[in-house]
Amino acid sequence: MGSDPNIDKLMAEFREGGVRALAKTISMVENGQAGFEEILSLLHPAVGSAHRIGITGPPGVGKSTLVQGLARHYRESDNTVAVVAVDPTSPFTGGALLGDRIRMESIALDDGVFMRSMATRGASGGLAITTREVCDVLDAFGFDRILIETVGTGQSELAITGTADTTVLVLVPESGDGVQVLKAGVMEIADVYVVNKSDRPGADHLMREIQDMLAIRAEAPGLPHQATGDNWNPPVIRTVAIEGEGVGELADTLEQHATAMRTSGALDRRRSERLRKHTREVVNRFLERHIWQVSNGQQRLEDGLTRVSSGEMSPYQLAEEIVDAALRARGS
């Protein structure tokens, strides 16, 4: 990697705490602009102090309100906060049409809170890796807490949640039967459960349902939770986020989880697993760029597809051809 004077300048401003340099760096990472991997490489040594907290749950349970409450709480205790909001489920331009909430691109609520909404990108894998890299940038910038808010509970959301140190699943009494309906994966992955809008009927019932599920989980072998050996019993917290009720308790619980993870060594294990996975994905991204852009794979694909259509070859034979050509043309 050479030394690009523009990147040097951007990094100098970034290191002095320039919010514009931060926003610009995030945009470069998000859009995969030339040089973004060099920047991430330069920032890497500064990554690792932030506590990354993933907040997930079905639509409409009050995640945003909870995130705002947490951010306010952290500011009161003089911690800086970044919020990354990610919505992986809306792949088309029509999103806004149907009343998708609109967020400002970057809002600095006050000097210590930075908000960023992640534009939806093509691949769900791509969104998870990019979220992780945006969090790396925020971490290197010096934020104490990074809140990653995802909408929904599908597999792409799980992948994004996988970028966090601590995962919070938010439910509401109305999702009651939802615990059955919610797929197992998402119920099992959380470190902390929140019953929000807990002043509504059904809150006690939902608390019990979650606790029953956790009791079963405690006995089940081989879940990711056990794998990290963190010996943490996921608590269930009641909140009424809109009134600020329970937010302090939630924040305390999140600190306890961070401390427990640090003490037990689980944090190191999680992060090293995350680094392994991330490096694999960066390798795959390099390779795909090599094959599709550098070694002319896109053109080879278009040319070959006509031969596939005419029955001359199968798509698998074409794929082999493209790969062979790319491996021969290794001067990336």
Next chain:
Amino acid sequence: MGSDPNIDKLMAEFREGGVRALAKTISMVENGQAGFEEILSLLHPAVGSAHRIGITGPPGVGKSTLVQGLARHYRESDNTVAVVAVDPTSPFTGGALLGDRIRMESIALDDGVFMRSMATRGASGGLAITTREVCDVLDAFGFDRILIETVGTGQSELAITGTADTTVLVLVPESGDGVQVLKAGVMEIADVYVVNKSDRPGADHLMREIQDMLAIRAEAPGLPHQATGDNWNPPVIRTVAIEGEGVGELADTLEQHATAMRTSGALDRRRSERLRKHTREVVNRFLERHIWQVSNGQQRLEDGLTRVSSGEMSPYQLAEEIVDAALRARGS
């Protein structure tokens, strides 16, 4: 690709219509067993006659009942049917714990219906490509209709739905407000809408909501629907699947969609787009196999991660090293 006598034997049985050979072929594809791409390559010329119908929607709307109804309907008109049930949202072993329905691996309801439940695999991208390949196998075997049932409406489900010629979104009156909550992507992608359990209160309201959404969609530029230029106005069908009501009408509508797509050329365009995407993914899969298995990338990654941990290099520098080494070792 050489000629493996075991594969030759399997293919001979497959071409004679052996259901065991079919099940074995599907398992090989699903598990990525050695030779599966050779098989897919051999079967490729026989792919293309089946009508692939994706049935998607939130949990609990009666998709399975609807699928059974459609299968019965097709059997009565002497069409053979394969059902592929895919649940991408449950990545962990604990799935069954929380009452995830259990399906038999392969149930031949009668000679003309073949059922297959797709085991959840690691990557969501992986599940979509595998579903497409399993459908290719069923198509090559000669099934007239392939019903692809997915649970949920997240992005992974959308990716799976993308393997179909016709996509059906199933909702129920209870999902009423759900139309707002359902992410735009999934609402826009369907070719046919079904309001199931339409004898319940709220059915009329939901019908109107969907029709309003479709009216907006008809005006919106750049949606995938317009892109294929198929000039199809997505209808909304009422069903009570458990009583069989509306199932015949739904089946007729699906035929109309297939015919309209064939006439307008939209089917060819969709399929050629699908082939392009599929070939890209096969190339990426070949490459990843080359780097991680053939050229010893896994070992290089493990060795390098210790150097990353010690601060000697960044994950991006390590990734570059691994890619360079793989491109040098091109004797795959």
